[in-house]
Amino acid sequence: xxxxxxxxxxxxxxxxxxxxxxxxxxxxxxxxxxxxxxxxxxxxxxxxxxxxxxxxxxxxxxxxxxxxxxxxxxxxxxxxxxxxxxxxxxxxxxxxxxxxxxxxxxxxx
Amino acid sequence: xxxxxxxxxxxxxxxxxxxxxxxxxxxxxxxxxxxxxxxxxxxxxxxxxxxxxxxxxxxxxxxxxxxxxxxxxxxxxxxxxxxxxxxxxxxxxxxxxxxxxxxxxxxxxxxxxxxxxxx
Numbered sequence: 001x002x003x004x005x006x007x008x009x010x011x012x013x014x015x016x017x018x019x020x021x022x023x024x025x026x027x028x029x030x031x032x033x034x035x036x037x038x039x040x041x042x043x044x045x046x047x048x049x050x051x052x053x054x055x056x057x058x059x060x061x062x063x064x065x066x067x068x069x070x071x072x073x074x075x076x077x078x079x080x081x082x083x084x085x086x087x088x089x090x091x092x093x094x095x096x097x098x099x100x101x102x103x104x105x106x107x108x109x
Numbered sequence: 110x111x112x113x114x115x116x117x118x119x120x121x122x123x124x125x126x127x128x129x130x131x132x133x134x135x136x137x138x139x140x141x142x143x144x145x146x147x148x149x150x151x152x153x154x155x156x157x158x159x160x161x162x163x164x165x166x167x168x169x170x171x172x173x174x175x176x177x178x179x180x181x182x183x184x185x186x187x188x189x190x191x192x193x194x195x196x197x198x199x200x201x202x203x204x205x206x207x208x209x210x211x212x213x214x215x216x217x218x219x220x221x222x223x224x225x226x227x228x
Contacts, residue, residue: 035215095171097156101153
């Protein structure tokens with residue numbers, strides 16, 4: 001049971017916009033920036049968003065991040081089949097050190 | 110090019126010790142933190158601990174404190190994760206990754222090391 005709560009699953013059709021939430025508390029998301037990772041099954045995770053809303057070089061601008069209070073969100077617009085993967089939020093926690101969310105499995109219908 | 114190359118898959122017996130490695134190249138090893146992440150079969154990512162190779166400053170998740178040891182050998186730009194007495198519940202994929210800071214993001218990842226401890 002992670003201190004960062006993500007929905008276990010999300011889905012959308014090609015071209016749609018999907019949002020994944022990550023809910024925490026004052027000791028983690030409320031105090032620190034949030035990063036997002038994409039993991040295609042069978043492969044290592046990949047950095048998708050850093051510092052709440054910064055896209056590393058090479059990440060399509062269809063991916064965007066935001067944070068408000070103790071909740072962060074990842075939005076994927078123009079959904080594509082290759083976006084089907086697991087998505088994890090991560091941040092720092094004052095008591096636990098680094099923490100990940102439980103992960104959200106995105107299905108492209 | 111930044112690369113983190115992890116050691117190969119391991120199959121060990123309960124009670125045995127193990128040390129897996131993460132060899133980095135393409136950047137100054139002493140300047141970035143290295144984090145270790147566990148992924149149990151069919152489960153999510155878990156933050157285990159982090160080390161700064163420059164001075165070996167190490168932090169652990171309370172869940173892993175005392176269960177594993179993280180270390181580095183600066184002379185060969187390699188980070189390690191070790192166990193003194195493995196349990197079946199240690200069966201998992203273990204990833205190392207480079208971190209921009211103690212509380213930073215993980216911008217480059219190793220390919221993972223599968224550790225299997227049959228019960």
